[in-house]
Amino acid sequence: MDQAAISGEIEAIAEAYQSSGAVETDVRLDYPPYRSSILRHPTKAPHQVDPEGIELWAPVFGHQDVDPFEADLTIQHRGEPLGERMRVTGRVTDGDGRPVRHQLVEIWQANAGGRYIHQRDQHPAALDPNFTGMGRCLTDSDGFYRFTTIKPGPYPWRNHHNAWRPAHIHFSLFGSEFTQRLVTQMYFPGDPLFALDPIYQAITDRAARDRLVATYDHDLTQHEWSLGFRWDVVLTGSHRTPLEEDHAA
Amino acid sequence: MTTLAPTPGQTVGPFFGFALPYDAGSELVPPTRPDAVRLHGRVLDGHGDPVPDALLELWQPGPDGRVVQRQGSFARDSYTFTGWGRAATDRTGRYRFSTLRPGGTPPYFAITVLARGLLDRLFTRAYLPGTLDDRLPDVPAERRHTIVAEADDRGFVFDIRLQGEDETVFFSYTQD
Numbered sequence: 001m002d003q004a005a006i007s008g009e010i011e012a013i014a015e016a017y018q019s020s021g022a023v024e025t026d027v028r029l030d031y032p033p034y035r036s037s038i039l040r041h042p043t044k045a046p047h048q049v050d051p052e053g054i055e056l057w058a059p060v061f062g063h064q065d066v067d068p069f070e071a072d073l074t075i076q077h078r079g080e081p082l083g084e085r086m087r088v089t090g091r092v093t094d095g096d097g098r099p100v101r102h103q104l105v106e107i108w109q110a111n112a113g114g115r116y117i118h119q120r121d122q123h124p125a126a127l128d129p130n131f132t133g134m135g136r137c138l139t140d141s142d143g144f145y146r147f148t149t150i151k152p153g154p155y156p157w158r159n160h161h162n163a164w165r166p167a168h169i170h171f172s173l174f175g176s177e178f179t180q181r182l183v184t185q186m187y188f189p190g191d192p193l194f195a196l197d198p199i200y201q202a203i204t205d206r207a208a209r210d211r212l213v214a215t216y217d218h219d220l221t222q223h224e225w226s227l228g229f230r231w232d233v234v235l236t237g238s239h240r241t242p243l244e245e246d247h248a249a
Numbered sequence: 250m251t252t253l254a255p256t257p258g259q260t261v262g263p264f265f266g267f268a269l270p271y272d273a274g275s276e277l278v279p280p281t282r283p284d285a286v287r288l289h290g291r292v293l294d295g296h297g298d299p300v301p302d303a304l305l306e307l308w309q310p311g312p313d314g315r316v317v318q319r320q321g322s323f324a325r326d327s328y329t330f331t332g333w334g335r336a337a338t339d340r341t342g343r344y345r346f347s348t349l350r351p352g353g354t355p356p357y358f359a360i361t362v363l364a365r366g367l368l369d370r371l372f373t374r375a376y377l378p379g380t381l382d383d384r385l386p387d388v389p390a391e392r393r394h395t396i397v398a399e400a401d402d403r404g405f406v407f408d409i410r411l412q413g414e415d416e417t418v419f420f421s422y423t424q425d
Binding site: 036046061094096118132200207 | 266296363371423
């Protein structure tokens with residue numbers, strides 16, 4: 001299976017989506033060009049319910065859980081990691097634009113050469129002894145997260161012959177409710193691999209895909225130090241009006 | 250009313266193992282505690298094969314039914330119950346949590362499922378045996394057992410089938 005075959009499948013799905021007139025905002029679970037999804041997507045529609053009890057709440061994380069130094073992925077070892085140093089920051093809100101305050105954000109990523117420290121990553125690119133690629137932080141009172149890291153490289157994978165993932169940072173986010181949980185990937189503007197990638201293209205709507213692409217922001221770039229990227233996150237889900245009796249689930 | 254478009258999800262991928270699981274993540278309480286219960290099971294794909302690269306998150310109230318709003322899930326002190334935990338599946342697709350029996354009416358464990366090959370997170374509920382009753386009437390009779398944990402000698406067993414005959418009922422939530 002080569003890239004042309006995968007790209008053909010991606011294009012056929014895109015054309016069918018465009019001619020359907022529907023608007024999708026989420027990623028599809030059933031997306032055969034991403035081969036690993038074939039046996040791992042539910043075939044039945046999710047059962048729609050009103051969230052209740054515990055689902056109206058989110059777990060709490062605090063300074064006991066997260067050290068502020070964990071937001072800087074470039075200071076976890078003795079030396080400086082290789083690669084383009086950068087700041088990544090953005091605001092986490094709900095669908096009404098209200099900030100998600102003091103909540104956990106976790107990231108993980110490959111190093112500048114496109115290699116993960118994970119033992120299952122057999123890509124023969126160099127490991128960087130000065131880079132692990134995992135960080136976490138709490139959003140501030142306005143919902144902002146801030147990380148300092150290096151730009152990850154693209155890397156090959158085995159979906160098909162000569163498959164390469166666009167450079168990305170994995171993000172794990174919690175909202176103010178269980179239902180807002182989000183795990184996703186942030187990408188970099190103008191990546192030539194976008195059109196070829198069946199994970200990114202599993203979001204069939206162009207505008208929705210664009211929401212995963214960070215914006216270069218020169219105001220975040222620091223003189224003789226680091227580049228800056230901005231990426232905001234919207235966590236939807238049901239909304240609640242806090243009531244005292246909610247405590248008794 | 251929701252006005253901003255949601256940020257779409259993407260798969261957790263194959264390489265979360267060095268980043269998301271953590272020591273004692275699956276032990277909401279120490280397994281040696283007298284009131285500890287074990288919640289365990291397997292994650293299976295559409296062929297019934299184990300999924301060795303899944304990650305589950307558990308979120309539940311305490312035994313009194315009250316929602317816990319306490320930090321400390323990443324820094325367990327053996328005494329504070331936070332109600333939240335995280336467990337990766339092993340090579341045989343098995344996961345296990347050490348926790349407390351949830352209260353509430355009806356009592357259930359809220360579970361988030363992530364895996365390589367799974368493009369977005371899934372939500373499900375593991376109800377305690379005999380508590381679902383006539384709730385969720387829209388869930389067909391033949392599928393109701395997929396969201397009910399079975400009791401065993403130390404707690405509960407709950408398998409998650411991502412696809413196929415006995416596919417687990419997954420939930421989506423209505424918005425105001």
